[in-house]
Amino acid sequence: TVEDFDDWTSxxxxxxxxxxxxxxxxxSWWLEEQMHIQTLRGRILETILSAxxxxxxxxxVYKLHLTGDDTSLA
Numbered sequence: 001t002v003e004d005f006d007d008w009t010s011x012x013x014x015x016x017x018x019x020x021x022x023x024x025x026x027x028s029w030w031l032e033e034q035m036h037i038q039t040l041r042g043r044i045l046e047t048i049l050s051a052x053x054x055x056x057x058x059x060x061v062y063k064l065h066l067t068g069d070d071t072s073l074a
Contacts, residue, residue, distance in 0.1 A: 014025045022029030036042045
């Protein structure tokens, strides 16, 4: 556990930059994770994937009749 914590803190404190892999720096890891939304196509796909959570919430609340007859947004 101590070794894992030490590895995690050194990963967290190591600055990224050009040529640094995500395994070595949180900053490089974050840039690698966000690379897919740099294009218009990526942003559209990300928006569609995010909308599924709204649809899931709609299904849980309204289709299971958890709100009774009240369908207001409030």
